[in-house]
Structure formats: C-alpha cells, structure tokens
Amino acid sequence: MNSIAAIFDKDENKTSFQKIQSQEEKPGDHDVRVEVKAISVNPVDYKIKSSLSFQNPGPRVLGWDVSGTIVELGSKVRSLTLGMDVYYAGAIQRPGGNTQFHLVDEFLVSEKPKSLSYKEAAALPLTTITAFEAIFHKLKLDKNSVKNILIVGGAGGVGSIAIQILKQMTKSKVIATAGRKESRDWVRSLGADFIIDYKEDFSTQLKEKDIEGAHEILCFNDTDMHYPNMAKVILPFGNICSIVETKQPLDLNLLKQKSAGFLNEFMFTRSLFQTEDRIEQQKLLTEVGSWIDKGKIKSTQTIDFGDMTEENLESAHRLLLEGNVIGKIVLGKLK
Structure with a gap:
C-alpha cells in the first residue's frame, strides 16, 4: 500500500516527505484496519519529523488525526463493527495515518459523528482528547460548578475545541487569550466570554474586566513564556494544566503560597503505556460526537489542503510551523 513518510536525506542533510510502499501488517487481536479518508496535521507531526537525523533517518509515517472506514477487524474486537465510519488519534509509537490503510487499537477509536464530513471529523480527535482529558481528567472540573477558566x-x-467543550458541557466562564483580530473574532464565535491579549499582563487585563483571577488555567501555548503571568493570576487552590514542554525549569515556588498545582497533559500517555483505561478515549470521543451531532459543538477545520500528497503535507507543515494557524488544517485521502 502507499504511504507518505518523513525521511532524512543524508545527501541533502534535511528531512522531507516521500511516497513509499508499506507492507500491510496483520491486525492484532484488538486492532482494526481503517481505510483512511482524511487526516489533520498537529505540532507533534513536525516535532517528530524534525527529530529525524543522520543517525535516525526513518522512514517514519506521521499523522495522528484520522477519519475513515473500518475494513478489517482483529479477532477480539467487540466495540466496533466492519464498515463503521470512525475518527481517532491513534498511538505515537505506531505508524501514523498518512497512509491508505491504518492499523489502530479499537479502544482508541470512536464512531465518526454522522453530521461531519471525513475532513471535518479528522480535525478533531487529538485536540478533543487533549482538551477533554485536561478539563475533566486532570483539572477534574465539575460540570455543574461555575468557575473562571483561563x-x-x-x-x-486545542483551544478551539476546549472553549466549546467548556461552554457546552460545563457552567464555566471562559477567558481566552488571543492576539490578532482574526483570532479574537474566532474565539468569540466559539463562545469565549472574555478575551485578553497574550502579549500583555494578564492580571491587569482581568482586573479591568472585574475578574479577580482564574480558578483553573489551561496552557496550550509556550509554557515558558506564559508561566509568570499564569502564576500571578491563578487563584488559591487552583491548577495550571499545560500541554507544552518547558525548555527551562519552572519556579514552582511561585505557586506555593496559593497551594496551587502544576499538571501535565499528554494525550498519548494511555496508548503509549497501554493503560487498562485507554477505552476512556473512545468514550470521550463518543460523548463529544453526540454534542456535535446535536449541533452544539462544531468542527475546528479552517484550512483544507486538498488531497494528501508530499507537496501538500510539506505546505501544511510549513504553515503550521509559522504559528499563526487558527483552528485546524486537514487533508484528504492518499491516492
């Protein structure tokens, strides 16, 4: 079958995408084989691509946002059925979805929301899992409590789906950071109650809006840059949950007097360590999917790069690296 892999070219001293012929492996007991209809790109893709080197040239098939149709079941699969349209993020230690047919653990896969196209659905899994786990599994937010969430x-x-989950599935007030007018308009359209500029002092801006501080904080951008601001506005007994690695040690003493906590969210943890509760990702995708089919939550797809080709993947990665993408970039099936 055809796949598009990231490969380090030793002569050119750079990594690029190349179409390769991949061997179709036999599915494990709990695997399903999916005919890939659409994918989305995420920062984890270019991080892994950039890690390839002379010593570790690849090939590495990337892509951990997939929607498609199940065409084969492992011998012990019970939660999914043949012919089902599905969406999922997959496991980072296995080949990704930039391919024609993809093997994935059934417990990570949910039925695709019926109201979405394949591309609209492919924009959602990784970010939805990340946001949901951060909100409900890490911050343990009570769906009935009224809190200020920054x-x-x-x-x-991730921010685009997190705003919608918070507004539709909790009673929280959402404060979102945004810079450009386009970004501010976007987060407002998703339901953000308040918007502050990420380049300015958080505390001052919140006080101007008569907001004392944030009960909980979700950090989806540059932890190092924003940590002092976040530590300043987090309220006593609150938590900061980050999805972004730090490049330098954080001064946790800034949180000490408030008895505040710092948490990490990595949506691949369950699949990477094969935890017994990894079916939670199937369950949460199904739950969010029901809200989508009710018209309460929308896809975060904003940019369509056409079919999956080497050139289109390179362009999508280049745009994502610029750091100004609103929502998600999607691509169609590999032909």
Whole structure:
C-alpha cells in the first residue's frame, strides 16, 4: 500500500516527505484496519519529523488525526463493527495515518459523528482528547460548578475545541487569550466570554474586566513564556494544566503560597503505556460526537489542503510551523 513518510536525506542533510510502499501488517487481536479518508496535521507531526537525523533517518509515517472506514477487524474486537465510519488519534509509537490503510487499537477509536464530513471529523480527535482529558481528567472540573477558566492559546487547535467543550458541557466562564483580530473574532464565535491579549499582563487585563483571577488555567501555548503571568493570576487552590514542554525549569515556588498545582497533559500517555483505561478515549470521543451531532459543538477545520500528497503535507507543515494557524488544517485521502 502507499504511504507518505518523513525521511532524512543524508545527501541533502534535511528531512522531507516521500511516497513509499508499506507492507500491510496483520491486525492484532484488538486492532482494526481503517481505510483512511482524511487526516489533520498537529505540532507533534513536525516535532517528530524534525527529530529525524543522520543517525535516525526513518522512514517514519506521521499523522495522528484520522477519519475513515473500518475494513478489517482483529479477532477480539467487540466495540466496533466492519464498515463503521470512525475518527481517532491513534498511538505515537505506531505508524501514523498518512497512509491508505491504518492499523489502530479499537479502544482508541470512536464512531465518526454522522453530521461531519471525513475532513471535518479528522480535525478533531487529538485536540478533543487533549482538551477533554485536561478539563475533566486532570483539572477534574465539575460540570455543574461555575468557575473562571483561563485558556492560554484560545485560537489554536486545542483551544478551539476546549472553549466549546467548556461552554457546552460545563457552567464555566471562559477567558481566552488571543492576539490578532482574526483570532479574537474566532474565539468569540466559539463562545469565549472574555478575551485578553497574550502579549500583555494578564492580571491587569482581568482586573479591568472585574475578574479577580482564574480558578483553573489551561496552557496550550509556550509554557515558558506564559508561566509568570499564569502564576500571578491563578487563584488559591487552583491548577495550571499545560500541554507544552518547558525548555527551562519552572519556579514552582511561585505557586506555593496559593497551594496551587502544576499538571501535565499528554494525550498519548494511555496508548503509549497501554493503560487498562485507554477505552476512556473512545468514550470521550463518543460523548463529544453526540454534542456535535446535536449541533452544539462544531468542527475546528479552517484550512483544507486538498488531497494528501508530499507537496501538500510539506505546505501544511510549513504553515503550521509559522504559528499563526487558527483552528485546524486537514487533508484528504492518499491516492
């Protein structure tokens, strides 16, 4: 079958996308084989691509946002059926979805929302899992409590779905950071109650809006840059949950007097360590999918790069690296 892999070219001293012929593996007991209809790109893709080198040239098939149709079932698969349209993020230690047919653990896969196209659905899994786990599994937000939740990086892929989950599935007030007018308009359209500029002092801006501080903070952009601002506005007993690695040690003493906590969210943890509760990702995608089919939550797809080709993947990665993408970039099936 055809796949598009990232490969380090030793002569050119750079990594590029190349179409390769991949061997179709036999599915494991709990695997399903999916005919890939659409994919989305995420920062994890270019991070892995950039890690390839002379010593580790690849090939590495990327792509951890997939929608498609199940064409084969492992011998012990019970939660999914042949011919089902599905969406999922997959496992980072296995080949990704930039291919024609993809093997994935059934417990990570949910039925695709019926109201969405394949491309609209492919924009959602990784960011939805990340946001949902951060909100409900890490911050343990009570769906009935009324809290001020600050989202740092409101217009990005994770921020875009997190705003909607918070507004539709909780009673929280959402404060989102955004810079450009386009970003501010986008997060407002998703339901953000308040918007502040990520380049300015958070505390001053919140006080101008008569907001004392944030009960909880979701950091979806540059933890190092925003940590001092976040530590300043987090309220006593609150938590900061970040999805972004730090490049330098954080001064946790800034949180000490408030008894505030710092948490990490990595949506691949369950699949990477094969935790017994990894079916939680199937469940949460199904739950969010029901809200989508009710018209309460919308796809975060904003840019369509056409079919999956080497050139289109390169262009999508280049645009994502610029750091100004609102929502998600999607591509169609590999032909």
